[in-house]
Amino acid sequence: xxxxxxxxxxxxxxxxxxxxxxxxxxxxxxxxxxxxxxxxxxxxxxxxxxxxxxxxxxxxxxxxxxxxxxxxxxxxxxxxxxxxxxxxxxxxxxxxxxxxxxxxxxxxxxxx
Amino acid sequence: xxxxxxxxxxxxxxxxxxxxxxxxxxxxxxxxxxxxxxxxxxxxxxxxxxxxxxxxxxxxxxxxxxxxxxxxxxxxxxxxxxxxxxxxxxxxxxxxxxxxxxxxxxxxxxxxxxx
Numbered sequence: 001x002x003x004x005x006x007x008x009x010x011x012x013x014x015x016x017x018x019x020x021x022x023x024x025x026x027x028x029x030x031x032x033x034x035x036x037x038x039x040x041x042x043x044x045x046x047x048x049x050x051x052x053x054x055x056x057x058x059x060x061x062x063x064x065x066x067x068x069x070x071x072x073x074x075x076x077x078x079x080x081x082x083x084x085x086x087x088x089x090x091x092x093x094x095x096x097x098x099x100x101x102x103x104x105x106x107x108x109x110x111x112x
Numbered sequence: 113x114x115x116x117x118x119x120x121x122x123x124x125x126x127x128x129x130x131x132x133x134x135x136x137x138x139x140x141x142x143x144x145x146x147x148x149x150x151x152x153x154x155x156x157x158x159x160x161x162x163x164x165x166x167x168x169x170x171x172x173x174x175x176x177x178x179x180x181x182x183x184x185x186x187x188x189x190x191x192x193x194x195x196x197x198x199x200x201x202x203x204x205x206x207x208x209x210x211x212x213x214x215x216x217x218x219x220x221x222x223x224x225x226x227x
Contacts, residue, residue: 040199042219043156090155099144099207101215103155 002027006091006104013081013111021076021107023091032074033092033101036060043090049074081111114139116204118218125192126226133221135202136184142204142216145178145185150220151198159200160187192225199223 004025013019025032030051035043045058049068063085064078074093078085091104115138125131135145146161162169162176162185169176173192178185189196202218 040150040152040220040222043201043217099146099161099205100158101146101203103157105155 004091004093004102004104006089006107008107009105010108011110013109015082015111017081017111019078019081019109021078021089021091021109023074023076023104024072025074025091025093025102025104026072027093027095027102028071029093029095029098029102030071031094032068033094034058034064034066034074034076035090035092036062037088037090037106039088047076081109083111085109086111114142114204114206114214114216116202116216116218118202118221120221121219122222122224124224124226127192127194129192131189131192131196131223131225133187133200133202133223134184135186135204135218136182137204137216138183139204139206140180140183141206144205144207145176146203146205147174147176147187148201148203148217149198150201156201189223192223194225194227197223197225 007022032049034047037043044060046060046062047066049055055066089107092101094101118135143164148156149159150156162178173190175188199220199222201220203215205215
């Protein structure tokens with residue numbers, strides 16, 4: 001089924017650990033995004049990509065990095081997690097000509 | 113760049129009443145305005161959208177209006193039901209062909225429908 005998948009859905013890790021949040025979409029979309037969202041609060045764009053080998057920083061300063069080696073895959077990496085990184089991370093995608101942005105189910109990260 | 117403001121941040125209505133959420137945008141080049149609904153613990157999902165060449169669009173109990181001159185658009189929910197309780201986000205997008213579609217989201221409105 002065409003969708004956008006995120007793993008892990010829930011994660012608790014210790015301060016200083018490295019973590020990669022995975023995002024894959026099976027819709028062949030070119031543009032992909034990562035948003036950070038505290039529960040019920042606004043969406044903050046942290047990274048986006050127009051296609052393979054394209055990555056850009058978003059509006060919110062982030063200590064994370066992304067890569068786009070394959071069209072369907074857009075992982076987000078935190079090299080050294082801190083409690084301030086505790087949040088929900090939403091991956092999203094849109095087709096090149098499309099207008100509808102599709103969101104994944106989110107990854108809830110807690111850093112202790 | 114584009115700046116989208118959304119009001120109110122929280123809204124409580126009695127079941128059966130109407131709810132209205134308003135957004136303003138700053139960039140006159142924005143030409144696509146979607147609304148997303150996010151239920152507790154779920155992902156945001158598109159519920160209705162409107163393009164700049166249309167003034168109003170309706171889908172059953174929800175409707176969106178757009179005033180390009182004033183640069184504002186609104187979501188209207190009639191005959192509200194408890195399942196309408198959620199956070200609603202407006203967005204503005206400049207669709208510029210294949211590489212377009214940069215989305216700018218509002219800050220969200222938490223709607224509570226009281227049974």
